[in-house]
Amino acid sequence: MTGPLAGVRVLDLTHFVAGPWCTQTLADLGADVVKVEPPGRGEIGRSIGAVYSGAESAVFLSCNRGKRAVALDLKRPTGQRIVQAMARDVDVVVHNFRPGTVDRLGVGPVVLRRANPGLIHCAISAFGNDGPAAARPANDPVIQAISGAMHESGRAAGAPVRMGVSLPDFAAAALAAGSIMAALLRRRRTGQGCVIDLNLLDAQLYAQVDRMTGAGEAPEAEPAHEPGVRGSYVCAAGDALWLECDDGELAGRALGISAGTARGLRDHLALTCRDAALRAFEAAGVTAAPVQDLSDVLPGPPTRTVRVAHPIVGDLNQLRTPFDADPPWPPATIPPPLLGEHTEAVLRELRADNPTDPALCPAPHNPRQEQL
């Protein structure tokens, strides 16, 4: 049994979060994804953040399941020629270098499509290929800040609040994967390849389209007159709940208190056990839900996670791409690869496909040591 993208070959030149998350989705759906990283420390995601398992960062582990890894130095001509050779018989190339870098490295769409006209070349950037911010560094919170999401998340608090989910990365990854699959469908009909580009800022804005559509001026948040009761409350022992109700009197009555104000509810709930409060709300027909911690949610139902056998970490529990398909799409269980783990195997396959290709001769004896 294979996933729907079985037979699709992806050359993955991505790093950090958005790009790797996109190609992991393609891998989960059955594509053969070969990830190219710089020798030495590998892509930046391998050594970012503070949570590690073995020598691998949680960030890297979270976005690279189902891939094979090749270590090649794209700053050197030999490395570039090998990647160019690899790109000749893949369906898709994905990268998230800064604008312009890909051409400098000799793996831009013009060069690669000359040898492989059906290629789908997808570039993910932070802000787009040009414009006042195009050359600036950016990551998740920078995009959250510019897009208005951070201001919106902090309206109740006054100061900006970062969304716990890195939505710019998720949005760009999901939209890139969707665009690539749409392009694959077209190519099957027409043979036509294409260049896709998208950026984290535009992707984040697409996630806010429901807040930013209107006939006249941009819809600004409604003025806060009196604070409503709808919102989150911290109960005894620090457990929190979300009250999904605008009727303060009804919510107050449910708890047996007369004050139906946010303040009255807050003071009462601070001393109330969360389960008791939730039961009281339910009995009164008031909608409320526990604000669950990660430890309540994960690992969660077995269908939510997938276990992969990592050569160093051992059993690694990971979030599964949440599709339940019939006939089933088995998720990829190849663990996030060690740096250069598949260099030799992939180059050997390439040599077998292109036995006379000058870029691949002379064959390196041990690519990991030679650090091409």
Place this chain on the structure above:
Amino acid sequence: MNAHLPLEGVTVLDLSHLAAGPWCTMLLADLGADVVKIERPESGDMSRQAGSVYAEDQSAVFLSLNRNKRSVALDLKRPEGRAAFYRLADRADAVVENLRPGKAAALGVDRPALAERNPGLVYVSISAFGADGPYANLAGNDPIIQALSGAMAITGEEHGPPARQGVSVPDFAAGMLAAQAVLAGLVGRDRHGEGSQVDLNLLDAEVFALGPRAQEYLINGEDQPRLGSAHPQFSPYQAFRCADGEYVYISIINDKFWRLLCQALDRPDLLADPGYATNRDRVVRRRELAELLEATFADRASDRWLAVLHKAGVPCAPVNTLSQAMTDSQVVHNDIVTEVDHPTLGTLRTLAAPMRFDGVRPPVRDAPPLLGADTRAVLRESGLDDDEIGALVSSGVAAEAASIVVGRGEVAR
């Protein structure tokens, strides 16, 4: 005209309402698919009367998530309506629905009923929590899903209650994943000829969107704190209030950017301080470092700080409101804010699709449709003649836009 759109020729029947399903089908429509939205003749998609922001009689929620689609008003509860729907489904590539679990089967429009006639059909069902489980009776709306998912617990001020993420992450995430499911299903069908049924739910989609945060928990088993605009694993990495009351965000993810920041702020003393040498050191002394920087940033207006920091190559940004975002220089440059002519509202401002194919952004071709705007055209395409369509309309099984008047907050009967 649509030469750049990859899904041209793909037909999607859209039985969805509110947000997640329509977001999914809007992406497919933006990518060029012919999305036919099937709505109840009386009131249509319930999002036509949802929320508090309206442009005349059209809700912002509906207007934002339904452009590039066609609307057919058809009563699936009546046998004649179902028969007409089957005609559409015979020619469709995919169906997307987010009815309550079991409802599609009750209406006779679930995949088993349709696949007998069209085995290649890709059918994607979106629910709030899955078909069953402990939350099956809970309302599956955005803040409830955010609360249950773990995302709300890690969002909010350091000493404050959990906060709702200001963007509809569950609906958006489920919508994007559903679109992926449709597309993957179609790619698979091209290979082996068989369609598929794919189920997904908002809660799992929001948990999946936690991404690296979830992997951290799955490795170390530790819950994560709320830190306002800051992040538990990087420092300095937060918004700072400037002299004009506006905030500037800086995200120092590594030592290179720390050096650039110290140089930009003209603070060689900070750079030389071994106590701040590595990200790990700076995370340990986050509070102390933040207080120090708060005082520094309070000295000048935000635009002055941004000019200095941009020049130095420090990752930074203004903390915009939504309307400031729409006039941000890069957003304006990217030309994603677009306008479309709406039949009753005049010019409607919205955001275009975020990707480009061969340099061209998929256009907003059509405004969000009036209820039943395309009933006649679509039924004709499926082979019904004008007499048959006339009979469906006069018996109320189908309806056309001109004959339907739906006001804000009231439902025509």
